[in-house]
Amino acid sequence: MARVRDVGDRLHRTFFRSLSLLGSRGQGALLRRYFDWWHRNPDPWRMGTDAYEQAKYAATLAQIPDRRYGSILEVGCSEGVFTTQLLDAYPDADVTGLDISQRALARAAERVEMAADRATLLSADILTFRPGRRYDLVFCAETLYYLGRRDRLKRASEQLRGLLSPGGVLVLVHPWPEARRLHRFVHAGPLSQVSELVENSADRPFAVSVYEARTTGSTG
Template identity: 35%
Template sequence: MQPNPNQPHTLPPTYFEGVYQANEDPWNFETSAYERDKYAATVAALPKTHYPTAFEIGCSLGVLTEQLARHCAHLLAVDVAAAPLERARQRCAHLPQVNFRLMQVPAEFPPEQFDLIVVSEVGYYWSPEDLETARRKILAALRPGGHLLLVHWTPPVHDYPLTGDDVHEFFLSQTVAPGPLRHLQGQRQATYRLDVLEQV
């Protein structure tokens, strides 16, 4: 896994603040048929119908958060930018089991333990070093038998330190025995991939 020489560092919160200042829904999360279908595939891939505790890293406007919440007794959703987080709070105001926090993962990480951790469209924003830090903290926070759900756009983006494939292959390398993870399922679509792993 090699960093992009033009952008080897994790993208800072100011990057996302600028993106959301220019456009309230810069990736068309709320209106895109592609995103709608990807969210449906993401939720359908959950190995369990109910999780006592879950953690979503990079919740953005909360579109996926709202769908995940139906399967969670408690869901912590975080993002690095305040503007989309406020929109997510409004969207999920009717869901008392959802808690939102402004948080820059992996420099910041919640102390709780989780049965499900979702890393959707966020891992490629991290440098290789931060991806390793995130992996270590995610595995420490995932309960035995807990699930890690990865979903990422796969084509390279010049601004991003990594590709979606970099992120998934890095986590999949942890499934080689006696690694801490087991690969339960994976699928690749035209422009994104999805993998589900289980803490051994």
């Protein structure tokens, strides 16, 4: 079973790496089409119901340093399943979900309706997004492997870092051990690592890596 999944993962990564041979605008246009198609039916990854996904969300929330966060961003929020958990977990925070798929965001809008005064949804590509502001807490889960080749991953890592307020916290969640590769540009950069949880007991192991920006000066 694990072998079949490994082969599937390799094909998946090869497909998305081939899209990243295009220029970033071409790649973004294809990713947008692909993820709108992928979201043709609601909750395509069963994020809202799958026990593994729920356990991963709980493990992620448990890793967050216990502080007051005024602004939170979730990059690759899909239909807003985790976004709603963030709205519940941080009732004083404004929470923004960003995704490349407008179809996913339309469903996310229904999910976050109960806290619409604190929720914002942005249609954007993390590779080309020009944020007008920074955030106290930024999440990026199960998204970096779509970006393909090394320079795109590096670019996305720089973008994520640049989204942090001084002292802001960045949380990356991806399959383990691939997370070592996916998180490496953030890991090697100027942020300090706060913690890393590797959940090996799950059928599909994952890592939750938490980083923190300096409290003063540039976040790079």
